């Protein structure tokens with residue numbers, strides 16, 4: 347395992363979108379030895395809860411808890427405190443919740459660290475526009491005028507001014523975000539589709555290689571790995587493409 351492999355595998359976040367711990371654990375076993383990040387989203391967390399997150403942490407994985415909090419600041423503060431106590435490496439909120447809500451997420455995380463100085467502060471990021479949202483949906487259904495790119499950059503700047511570490515966006519917007527917010531501001535990009543794979547419900551997609559070339563810090567991949575005939579091979583293929591980008 348060379349340095350480049352370890353670096354790129356660490357920038358691959360595999361989405362464990364499964365109905366229970368048993369199914370998720372089966373994939374984790376298949377990927378054993380690949381130093382990737384693992385993402386626990388709503389489906390798995392609502393079924394398997396904090397115990398499963400602790401299990402992944404005890405196995406040494408970096409964990410992104412993708413619960414996309416979007417509530418009043420006081421509630422998000424409490425949620426962020428509980429999440430930070432779990433020891434996850436990254437979690438998120440919706441940028442649409444506004445500055446006070448995003449600052450409350452930071453506050454909540456800080457409170458957990460005061461209570462337990464042994465913890466590290468997770469990376470806290472905000473969702474800009476979901477990668478399933480197309481230009482058409484944004485304008486005609488959601489009622490936000492202007493381009494998706496403008497909306498994403500607006501949310502990214504808001505997130506940065508609230509003091510968060512980065513955003514979730516499509517890799518199609520990574521370069522624009524870097525231009526607006528700088529290289530250190532983290533871009534976590536789902537909607538990744540290796541050439542020839544089905545987009546499904548994703549509207550703003552890019553291949554793993556193109557996402558890396560656009561400057562994404564992390565790529566999030568679910569179904570192209572979890573629904574593959576050979577998930578380990580699919581993950582290795584994606585890492586290879588990232589290395590070659």
Ligand SMILES: O=c1ccn([C@@H]2O[C@H](COP(=O)(O)O)[C@@H](O)[C@H]2O)c(=O)[nH]1
Nearest residue numbers: 361387475476477536537566567568569
């Ligand atoms: O804008 C967003 C925010 C989060 N996601 C999550 O990423 C994965 C993508 O899974 P695929 O199967 O590769 O489409 C999934 O867990 C989403 O909840 C996103 O897709 N877009």
